[in-house]
Structure formats: C-alpha cells, structure tokens
Amino acid sequence: MRLNGEISSGGEEEEEETTTFSGQKVVVGYALTSKKKKSFLQPTFTTLARNKGIHFVAIDLNKPLPEQGPFDIILHKLSGEEWREIIEDYRQTHPEVTILDPPDAIQHLHNRQSMLENVVDLNLSDCHGKVDIPRQLIISKEEDPSSIPYEVTKTGMKLPLVAKPLVVDGSAKAHELFLAYDEFSLSELEPPLVLQEFVNHGGLLFKIYIVGETIKVVRRFSLPNISKRELSKFSGVFRFPRVSSAAASADDADLDPSIAEHPPRPLLEMLARELRHRLGLRMFNIDMIREYGTRDVFYVIDINYFPGFGKMPDYEHIFTDFLLGLVQSKCKKKPTT
Numbered sequence: 381m382r383l384n385g386e387i388s389s390g391g392e393e394e395e396e397e398t399t400t401f402s403g404q405k406v407v408v409g410y411a412l413t414s415k416k417k418k419s420f421l422q423p424t425f426t427t428l429a430r431n432k433g434i435h436f437v438a439i440d441l442n443k444p445l446p447e448q449g450p451f452d453i454i455l456h457k458l459s460g461e462e463w464r465e466i467i468e469d470y471r472q473t474h475p476e477v478t479i480l481d482p483p484d485a486i487q488h489l490h491n492r493q494s495m496l497e498n499v500v501d502l503n504l505s506d507c508h509g510k511v512d513i514p515r516q517l518i519i520s521k522e523e524d525p526s527s528i529p530y531e532v533t534k535t536g537m538k539l540p541l542v543a544k545p546l547v548v549d550g551s552a553k554a555h556e557l558f559l560a561y562d563e564f565s566l567s568e569l570e571p572p573l574v575l576q577e578f579v580n581h582g583g584l585l586f587k588i589y590i591v592g593e594t595i596k597v598v599r600r601f602s603l604p605n606i607s608k609r610e611l612s613k614f615s616g617v618f619r620f621p622r623v624s625s626a627a628a629s630a631d632d633a634d635l636d637p638s639i640a641e642h643p644p645r646p647l648l649e650m651l652a653r654e655l656r657h658r659l660g661l662r663m664f665n666i667d668m669i670r671e672y673g674t675r676d677v678f679y680v681i682d683i684n685y686f687p688g689f690g691k692m693p694d695y696e697h698i699f700t701d702f703l704l705g706l707v708q709s710k711c712k713k714k715p716t717t
C-alpha cells in the first residue's frame with residue numbers, strides 16, 4: 381500500500397485520486413487477455429473498487445515488468461512459458477508484491493491428472509458427505525492409440541467414458557471433450573488423454589468459486605444421465621459442447637430438490653480450506669457433481685484457476701473486499717519501525 385500521492389501516473393485506468401478508508405491507495409497490476417479483461421474488469425467492478433481506493437493498471441508486456449509499477453498486487457492469467465518465467469522472477473525479486481497466484485501453483489492445474497491429485501489425497505469420506513474423483517486412466521503421449529481399448533478393459537472401468545485432453549493450456553482444444561460409448565472407438569482420439577468414468581448426476585453441476593476465504597456455489601446445466609438402455613443402443617465417440625460456453629445458470633430453474641440441493645456447507649468449507657492450502661491458490665473454482673440417486677456422494681471433475689468470475693453473483697463486492705483484505709493483512713504483518 382502506498383500513501384496518497386506517491387503513485388506515478390500513466391496507468392490506463394487511473395483517474396482522480398481516491399483512497400481506501402485509511403487514506404491509502406492500492407495498485408493492482410493486471411496481465412490478462414483482452415477477453416478476460418472484458419469479462420473480469422467490468423465497469424461495475426472497477427468503479428466500485430476505485431471508490432474504495434483500488435486502481436487497476438494494465439501491465440505492458442512490451443516493457444520489462446520490474447520497470448513498471450509499483451504494484452501492491454498483480455493479477456494475471458496468460459499462457460506460455462515466457463510469461464511464467466517473467467512472473468516467477470518478479471515474485472522472487474519483489475516479495476512485497478502479492479502475486480495472484482504463484483505460477484508454479486497455477487501450473488499444477490494445467491494437467492488434468494495433477495489437478496485432481498489433492499482431492500484424492502484429502503480422503504474426504506466422512507465429512508457430511510463423500511468427495512472423490514471419478515475412476516480414471518491416463519493415456520500418455522507415447523501410448524499407441526490402438527492399445528487404448530485393451531488398457532481400458534484391463535482397468536475394469538465402466539462405460540461410457542469421458543475423454544479429456546490431458547493438458548489444459550488455455551486453448552480451445554484443451555476443452556474438446558468426447559463421450560465414448562465403447563472402448564474401441566477411443567483409438568480414434570489423440571493422446572495424451574484422461575479417460576474418466578461418466579458419472580450420472582442428473583444433468584446438474586455445481587461450480588464452487590473460491591476467492592480467498594469466500595465460497596460461492598452456482599448451479600449449471602450439465603450432461604444428462606445416460607441409461608443402460610441408451611448405452612446398449614449406441615457406439616462411437618461423440619464430441620460434446622463446452623458446458624461453460626453455454627454458461628446458463630440453473631439457479632433459477634425449477635429443479636428436482638434431490639438433484640439441485642447444494643452440497644453441505646461444512647463439506648464445502650473443508651474442501652475449500654484444504655484445496656486452498658494444498659494447491660497454494662487463492663482464486664479458483666471446482667466443478668463438482670452429485671452422483672445421481674445419492675444425497676451425499678460427490679465427485680470433483682475439474683479445477684480451474686482464475687475462471688470466469690464475472691459470472692459469479694456479487695463478484696464485484698467479493699473481489700473488492702478480497703483485494704483490500706490482502707493489503708490490509710500484509711500491512712499488519714509489517715514490523716513497525
């Protein structure tokens with residue numbers, strides 16, 4: 381945090397001087413794609429934040445990062461090794477700046493196998509419900525696609541299966557998912573892949589947003605149940621549409637309560653606390669489904685760093701408070717001279 385007047389001008393979002401309640405100003409540098417900037421830095425948010433003394437400043441990717449700022453916080457989501465190195469170097473040389481979030485922690489979510497490892501390690505089997513991940517098999521890049529059917533049969537995994545690209549690198553291809561009704565057709569797909577048992581969940585998904593200590597649950601429509609009859613009727617692999625692109629919230633729909641009831645709060649709190657800590661991330665979301673016909677058997681199927689928070693109700697207030705909280709707790713930790 382800097383005292384009023386100390387900040388250099390030139391940031392594109394800066395206007396008149398406004399300060400936090402304690403008379404200080406918070407500068408948040410951001411490195412985001414233009415799509416992300418549009419969805420996250422909406423005027424309702426930047427205006428509210430500015431009124432509380434938070435100023436957003438675009439990081440210029442054509443200039444060295446250490447020559448920019450000074451920043452209190454950096455928000456970033458850019459793909460590629462080059463940016464990862466820049467932000468990691470900066471993090472080490474500028475420990476006074478809060479980087480949301482550390483690049484190595486983010487990297488953990490760029491692989492669909494490593495992203496779910498922490499959920500398995502948690503072993504949440506008796507905490508107001510059970511949380512697991514679907515049975516899955518990793519098909520490496522080196523694997524001959526013709527051997528996939530045999531590998532699948534060997535594990536005893538049940539059909540249908542969801543085939544997902546192993547690597548999540550921010551590309552559209554990383555979200556090209558397929559539903560496989562038989563194991564033989566899987567040879568058509570290109571490894572590396574994660575093959576996951578499809579879990580019937582009544583066509584509803586819980587998006588659990590985590591921003592610091594805050595947990596917010598949103599319901600989304602998802603893939604419908606697949607019956608045994610349907611499974612016996614079809615064969616082949618089918619590409620399915622990206623669920624988040626539809627992004628229609630199911631919160632206002634008239635849904636069967638046994639499907640739509642939110643996961644128990646204590647379970648979510650435990651899950652969020654543990655994952656925040658184990659992943660070392662402060663802003664992410666979890667895609668979770670409830671096994672159809674159960675009340676408390678849940679599966680985590682996806683974890684996303686810095687997802688589409690603009691779709692989270694009240695995100696403007698949640699983020700304003702979160703950013704202020706970060707600088708205030710940092711100030712408290714500073715020894716007084």
Ligand SMILES: O=P(O)(O)O[C@@H]1[C@@H](OP(=O)(O)O)[C@H](OP(=O)(O)O)[C@H](O)[C@H](OP(=O)(O)O)[C@H]1OP(=O)(O)O
Nearest residue numbers: 416419548549550551624682684685686687688689
């Ligand atoms: O574009 P949006 O707003 O749908 O956000 C995407 C997320 O959608 P969601 O917030 O869950 O609805 C999306 O979540 P899903 O993987 O679709 O569950 C990803 O987080 C995606 O980022 P990336 O391509 O994996 O790097 C996110 O894309 P970016 O905005 O980060 O490019």
Ligand SMILES: Nc1ncnc2c1ncn2[C@@H]1O[C@H](COP(=O)(O)OP(=O)(O)O)[C@@H](O)[C@H]1O
Nearest residue numbers: 514542555576577578579602603623667681682
């Ligand atoms: N194991 C599964 N069982 C049932 N549905 C699934 C499973 N995995 C994924 N889905 C469906 O596919 C969608 C996309 O899968 P997800 O793993 O979240 O990938 P992405 O990163 O592209 O969002 C989910 O939101 C859900 O609707």
Ligand SMILES: [Mg+2]
Nearest residue numbers: 624667682683
């Ligand atoms: Mg998802």
Ligand SMILES: [Mg+2]
Nearest residue numbers: 548682683684
């Ligand atoms: Mg995802």
